[in-house]
Amino acid sequence: MALTSPATPSVATTPPGTLIDFRDVAMRFPNGTVALSGVDVNVRRGEFVTVVGPSGCGKSTLLRIASGLERASEGTVTVNTDRIGFVFQDATLLAWRDVQRNVELLAELAGERKNKRRAKADAAIELVGLSGFEKHLPKQLSGGMKMRTSLARSLTLDPELFLFDEPFGALDEITRERLNDELIRLFVKQGFAGMFITHSVSEAVYLSTKVVVMSGRPGRIVKTIDIPLPMPRDPDVRYTAEFAELVGEVSHALREGHA
Amino acid sequence: MTDTVVTEPSAVVAEITPARPSVPKRGFGSRVVSAAVSALPPLAVFAFLIGLWYALNAWVVRPKFLLPRPDQIISDGFMNDLTRQQIIDGVWQTSKVVVTGLVIAAAIGIAWAVAMSLGTWIQRSTYPYAVILQCIPILAIVPLIGVWFGYEFKARVVVCVMIALFPMVSNTLFGLQSVDRSQYELFQLQRAERWTVLTKLMFPAALPAIFVGLRTSAGLSVVGAIVGDFFFQRGTPGIGALLQTYARVLDYTQLFAAILVAALLGVAMFGLFGLLSKLVVGRWYEPVK
Ligand SMILES: Nc1ncnc2c1ncn2[C@@H]1O[C@H](COP(=O)(O)OP(=O)(O)O)[C@@H](O)[C@H]1O
Numbered sequence: 001m002a003l004t005s006p007a008t009p010s011v012a013t014t015p016p017g018t019l020i021d022f023r024d025v026a027m028r029f030p031n032g033t034v035a036l037s038g039v040d041v042n043v044r045r046g047e048f049v050t051v052v053g054p055s056g057c058g059k060s061t062l063l064r065i066a067s068g069l070e071r072a073s074e075g076t077v078t079v080n081t082d083r084i085g086f087v088f089q090d091a092t093l094l095a096w097r098d099v100q101r102n103v104e105l106l107a108e109l110a111g112e113r114k115n116k117r118r119a120k121a122d123a124a125i126e127l128v129g130l131s132g133f134e135k136h137l138p139k140q141l142s143g144g145m146k147m148r149t150s151l152a153r154s155l156t157l158d159p160e161l162f163l164f165d166e167p168f169g170a171l172d173e174i175t176r177e178r179l180n181d182e183l184i185r186l187f188v189k190q191g192f193a194g195m196f197i198t199h200s201v202s203e204a205v206y207l208s209t210k211v212v213v214m215s216g217r218p219g220r221i222v223k224t225i226d227i228p229l230p231m232p233r234d235p236d237v238r239y240t241a242e243f244a245e246l247v248g249e250v251s252h253a254l255r256e257g258h259a
Numbered sequence: 260m261t262d263t264v265v266t267e268p269s270a271v272v273a274e275i276t277p278a279r280p281s282v283p284k285r286g287f288g289s290r291v292v293s294a295a296v297s298a299l300p301p302l303a304v305f306a307f308l309i310g311l312w313y314a315l316n317a318w319v320v321r322p323k324f325l326l327p328r329p330d331q332i333i334s335d336g337f338m339n340d341l342t343r344q345q346i347i348d349g350v351w352q353t354s355k356v357v358v359t360g361l362v363i364a365a366a367i368g369i370a371w372a373v374a375m376s377l378g379t380w381i382q383r384s385t386y387p388y389a390v391i392l393q394c395i396p397i398l399a400i401v402p403l404i405g406v407w408f409g410y411e412f413k414a415r416v417v418v419c420v421m422i423a424l425f426p427m428v429s430n431t432l433f434g435l436q437s438v439d440r441s442q443y444e445l446f447q448l449q450r451a452e453r454w455t456v457l458t459k460l461m462f463p464a465a466l467p468a469i470f471v472g473l474r475t476s477a478g479l480s481v482v483g484a485i486v487g488d489f490f491f492q493r494g495t496p497g498i499g500a501l502l503q504t505y506a507r508v509l510d511y512t513q514l515f516a517a518i519l520v521a522a523l524l525g526v527a528m529f530g531l532f533g534l535l536s537k538l539v540v541g542r543w544y545e546p547v548k
């Protein structure tokens with residue numbers, strides 16, 4: 001039963017494997033700003049969907065609706081999982097907690113016992129390659145390491161659906177590319193589905209199984225482009241003609257949407 | 260894909276950047292030298308002020324006893340057994356008042372700010388009164404406080420609380436409300452209760468601001484205790500009562516000694532809370548420079 005109430009993300013039957021489904025979603029803020037209009041997107045198991053669009057077009061808003069932080073003003077949002085990870089644009093680490101206790105936070109808020117959440121945190125820290133840095137405070141970490149910590153924190157939820165809001169936007173290119181590769185490895189290993197926001201076209205093509213291109217405000221979906229490159233990605237795929245062509249296709253769609 | 264992301268730990272290590280530009284390790288000697296260099300400017304100012312003081316005494320202020328020389332203050336004020344004992348007793352009394360007042364102001368101020376951060380209606384209905392409290396000319400109501408609370412220890416403490424409360428309330432509230440929005444949302448996504456958000460996020464995040472409040476209030480509490488002494492003559496007199504006595508008998512060396520000690524008490528309070536702040540939040544807090 002697909003709920004027509006736009007208010008709450010709700011559980012309903014959709015094509016098998018669909019974790020989140022937006023149908024004709026619009027977002028008008030109380031101050032009158034229309035951030036989204038007529039948006040249809042869905043993310044299924046095994047997919048990594050990246051949304052690209054000019055800044056201010058409503059990408060964050062889309063993700064905030066998916067996470068339940070915001071309610072769509074029109075349309076239907078169907079969510080078929082309660083294990084959702086959310087990675088913010090900043091690492092949002094608690095400055096007074098070391099890496100380990102930051103990573104433990106979500107399990108702690110869920111009321112899990114110390115032993116259990118410690119074990120989860122240690123596993124997640126290992127997954128993002130931060131073993132040995134458990135006792136470091138955020139102020140002692142580089143931007144990339146803060147992001148890894150933030151990733152590890154969400155990994156403790158063992159999410160089925162992982163939402164990312166431009167997580168690597170503030171990082172230098174070398175770190176960003178390295179984290180892209182690690183994210184893909186996690187995607188393959190952990191089996192979550194991803195919904196990733198970026199304004200970098202090459203990052204979008206590199207990471208995703210599907211790229212969704214949005215227009216300027218109010219954000220509409222201009223084009224959805226499948227990325228048939230093999231997973232996990234070979235870093236050198238960036239220098240292939242096929243990759244360049246896909247980047248070109250996304251860039252074109254972006255330019256059309258902007259006009 | 261078999262392996263985890265940890266393919267090359269060295270790559271991760273390469274990403275570490277120290278929080279501060281690292282200073283090359285130096286020996287003890289050079290650290291002493293650099294400490295001395297950083298202490299130099301304030302010492303130079305100190306020397307200048309002392310020099311100016313002697314000059315004023317020698318050539319400007321007449322009669323000379325109105326501005327006794329620093330060495331006279333030390334010899335007559337501090338080396339004189341009777342005066343020294345009076346000053347020590349006064350400082351002790353004043354300190355008790357200051358600390359009691361500050362503890363009460365901090366407790367009320369923090370509790371009030373926390374209540375305001377938990378309910379906007381509490382903030383809307385009570386914050387104006389914190390502001391009004393701040394605007395009451397304290398000197399005008401000190402006599403009333405004497406009438407109500409009895410011219411002794413209790414009345415002195417009340418004056419301190421009244422003066423010291425507002426910075427505690429406003430700084431704590433500011434700290435609680437300056438929490439990063441995404442951090443707040445992180446808790447919201449986990450459906451954390453308000454109390455959990457308060458204890459695990461807002462309160463720790465507010466600690467640096469709370470210490471700023473404590474430092475400000477500590478200084479004000481010293482002022483409050485001295486003001487109280489000026490108005491309330493019963494109970495054990497503090498440093499403020501001594502100031503009055505010395506001024507009345509025109510004993511300016513002793514007066515200056517007492518003023519000096521009163522100022523030092525304020526500085527000591529300020530320093531104490533600066534130190535405490537370093538100990539509690541210095542480990543993780545990075546002030547924006
Ligand atoms: N709570 C809000 N109230 C009013 N306008 C908002 C709010 N949140 C976002 N907006 C506006 O909606 C538009 C889309 O914002 P956002 O989703 O953050 O864009 P993006 O992430 O694509 O840069 C922007 O113009 C922004 O100013």
Ligand SMILES: [Mg+2]
Pocket residue numbers: 059060061165166
């Ligand atoms: Mg955004």
